[in-house]
Amino acid sequence: MANNHRNHRTTKPSAVRSLREVEFHFESATAKSVHLAGDFNEWATGSLPLRRETNGHWRVRVPLTPGPHQYRFVVDGLWVDDPNACGRQANPFGSCNCEILVQ
Secondary structure: OOOOOOOOOOOOOOOOOOOEEEEEEEEOOOOOOEEEEEHHHOOOOOOOEOEEOHHHEEEEEEEEOOEEEEEEEEEOOEEEOOOOOOEEEEOOOOOEEEEEEEO
16 A cells, blocks of 8 residues: 655644833932843842943843733842833732733
């Protein structure tokens, strides 16, 4: 019997949605260090440092999946809200996480 089976590649739907680069910004002239922690980095307090620019401006660009994300800044070891956050969500620690919706 002849084998008529062809070697076909099946196309699977991509499990990874395209990432969008999002800039986070914080202002503090007195801060010694500013980090970003959120659901996108397992709330790791030291993994996403912001770069200090002139006049106390701090920035970092992070690739994120589309959809809602929660985050906070860690400034000199203390959790700090983003005053420019689009929204807030209560957390189990008696405070709120900041929210961003990535399009």
